[in-house]
Amino acid sequence: MSPSSRTAVAFTLVAACALACAANDFPGGSAPSATTVPDSTRVSWAAACDVALQQLDALLAARDADPAASFGDIAEARSLRSEALDLMAASDYELAFDLIVRAISVLEPSP
Amino acid sequence: MTRPVLFLTLVTLVAALAPVPARSQTVDTANVREFIERNAELLDVAATLVQETNSTKARGSLDTARALHAQSIKLLEENRPGLAARVALRTREVIQQTIALAKREARLEEQALKAIERAAFRLEQARTAFEDAGSRDAAARRLLLEANDNLRRARQQLQQHTFEVSLNLAESSAALSLRALRLLRHDLVDAEDVQDEIERTEHVLERLADVRPALPPALVNLADRAIDLQAQARAGAVAGDVAIARERTLAARSLGLRALRVASGGETSAENVERAVAATDDILERARELTQETGDRHVAERMADASRAQDAARHSLAQSEFEVALRQTMRARAIVRDALGGSSASVDVAAVETALARTDELLGRLQNALESHDDAQARDVLRRARARQEEARHAFADGDPRRALALTKVANNLAREGLRLLGDVAF
Numbered sequence: 001m002s003p004s005s006r007t008a009v010a011f012t013l014v015a016a017c018a019l020a021c022a023a024n025d026f027p028g029g030s031a032p033s034a035t036t037v038p039d040s041t042r043v044s045w046a047a048a049c050d051v052a053l054q055q056l057d058a059l060l061a062a063r064d065a066d067p068a069a070s071f072g073d074i075a076e077a078r079s080l081r082s083e084a085l086d087l088m089a090a091s092d093y094e095l096a097f098d099l100i101v102r103a104i105s106v107l108e109p110s111p
Numbered sequence: 112m113t114r115p116v117l118f119l120t121l122v123t124l125v126a127a128l129a130p131v132p133a134r135s136q137t138v139d140t141a142n143v144r145e146f147i148e149r150n151a152e153l154l155d156v157a158a159t160l161v162q163e164t165n166s167t168k169a170r171g172s173l174d175t176a177r178a179l180h181a182q183s184i185k186l187l188e189e190n191r192p193g194l195a196a197r198v199a200l201r202t203r204e205v206i207q208q209t210i211a212l213a214k215r216e217a218r219l220e221e222q223a224l225k226a227i228e229r230a231a232f233r234l235e236q237a238r239t240a241f242e243d244a245g246s247r248d249a250a251a252r253r254l255l256l257e258a259n260d261n262l263r264r265a266r267q268q269l270q271q272h273t274f275e276v277s278l279n280l281a282e283s284s285a286a287l288s289l290r291a292l293r294l295l296r297h298d299l300v301d302a303e304d305v306q307d308e309i310e311r312t313e314h315v316l317e318r319l320a321d322v323r324p325a326l327p328p329a330l331v332n333l334a335d336r337a338i339d340l341q342a343q344a345r346a347g348a349v350a351g352d353v354a355i356a357r358e359r360t361l362a363a364r365s366l367g368l369r370a371l372r373v374a375s376g377g378e379t380s381a382e383n384v385e386r387a388v389a390a391t392d393d394i395l396e397r398a399r400e401l402t403q404e405t406g407d408r409h410v411a412e413r414m415a416d417a418s419r420a421q422d423a424a425r426h427s428l429a430q431s432e433f434e435v436a437l438r439q440t441m442r443a444r445a446i447v448r449d450a451l452g453g454s455s456a457s458v459d460v461a462a463v464e465t466a467l468a469r470t471d472e473l474l475g476r477l478q479n480a481l482e483s484h485d486d487a488q489a490r491d492v493l494r495r496a497r498a499r500q501e502e503a504r505h506a507f508a509d510g511d512p513r514r515a516l517a518l519t520k521v522a523n524n525l526a527r528e529g530l531r532l533l534g535d536v537a538f
Binding site for chain 2: 046047049050051053054070071072075076079080082083085086087088089090091092095098099
């Protein structure tokens with residue numbers, strides 16, 4: 001499997017997990033409230049962020065253990081992760097998800 | 112009037128005033144005496160169990176049961192068997208509640224004691240690592256201070272016999288020390304992490320043991336396999352084989368959770384809740400860093416509330432109460448969001464412009480530094496920071512200041528990283 005297809009698979013997995021979480025596992029009533037975004041949507045994004053964050057952490061751990069890994073890749077991914085956590089703390093899960101996926105793509109680049 | 116006396120009076124009154132069932136009109140004194148004698152035996156059992164715990168709640172319940180028992184004997188001696196029977200029935204209920212309470216409190220007390228021991232050991236390890244490294248890491252220092260404070264409060268709560276609170280605080284202290292260790296010593300963390308995983312699996316298996324009598328044969332087999340794998344994990348940990356220990360304990364937990372899920376008919380995915388709790392840990396850590404900078408007391412208090420909600424979530428997760436854990440961890444996030452000033456939906460455009468300008472300034476500084484001291488890694492970081500800053504400018508021009516702010520902060524962090532690489536003392 002080429003790196004680009006691996007990336008595509010990874011993103012599909014993230015999206016699938018997010019959808020599954022939204023549909024089955026995260027009760028809408030427990031979500032943080034928001035002025036413009038319905039609770040159920042917010043919680044779906046929160047679940048998607050959790051899934052993607054776990055995937056990103058696994059990639060970061062693998063890169064940390066790889067002596068040949070690019071310093072810039074890791075620095076950029078960590079910077080994106082850190083900003084994503086700030087956004088999650090502010091319940092801005094949609095934008096946070098975008099940054100996490102960007103970080104994943106930094107660590108799994110196309111050829 | 113003290114609460115137990117008031118309670119006892121109320122119970123006796125309710126028993127006395129309740130309508131007498133038709134069959135109790137012809138109540139047999141011998142049967143009532145026998146029932147009361149059986150209550151006396153059960154009271155002894157309850158008293159033995161209560162002696163094994165320091166729980167004030169359990170002692171209070173035992174006192175109530177004893178007082179009710181005495182009432183039932185007195186009523187029988189006064190030749191009022193119907194009333195004596197009703198009080199004796201209520202006595203039996205209170206005895207059963209006392210036994211359940213004593214067992215629960217004893218288990219919690221034991222868990223809290225063990226958790227305090229673990230937390231103290233882990234805090235000592237983290238302190239030693241901090242001193243050995245001659246570290247000036249502000250984040251690690253903050254975590255150590257918080258871990259120390261939580262451990263002190265856990266001991267305090269144990270002395271006050273509030274075991275559940277004590278347990279939560281001790282677990283929180285250990286988690287904070289572990290985070291400090293992660294920042295300071297990577298080699299030590301593997302062994303500590305795996306021990307932590309083994310303990311978490313143990314909680315799941317304890318829960319599974321409680322429901323075992325009601326499990327169908329297939330699930331009993333699953334539970335047995337989980338127990339076997341956990342034993343292998345413990346053996347691996349003792350032998351210093353961290354990889355095997357982790358693999359086996361995770362497999363054991365996975366089987367245990369699957370059995371619990373099927374047994375309880377629960378729908379919430381344990382894996383998703385575990386993931387949500389882990390993500391909240393990261394969010395809290397990041398938020399702590401941010402709020403520490405503000406020095407705002409109210410914000411610090413809200414963060415402490417969030418930590419408590421997260422501790423409760425972790426505890427519920429360890430007890431396999433997944434839906435409760437999910438609600439609690441999402442509540443922790445909601446508190447953090449409020450503490451940080453709510454949703455960023457209304458971003459101040461002027462503040463974004465300032466942030467963009469600051470990043471430009473840092474990028475210029477990094478560029479200048481590279482001209483006098485070239486470094487391939489720093490040049491690569493500068494290229495990446497510029498790309499993100501350009502995206503931020505585009506987002507701002509497209510009327511999306513939130514995205515612009517997020518991206519320029521990423522560029523800013525990268526520029527700082529580049530300056531650190533070049534030994535810029537300010538970074």
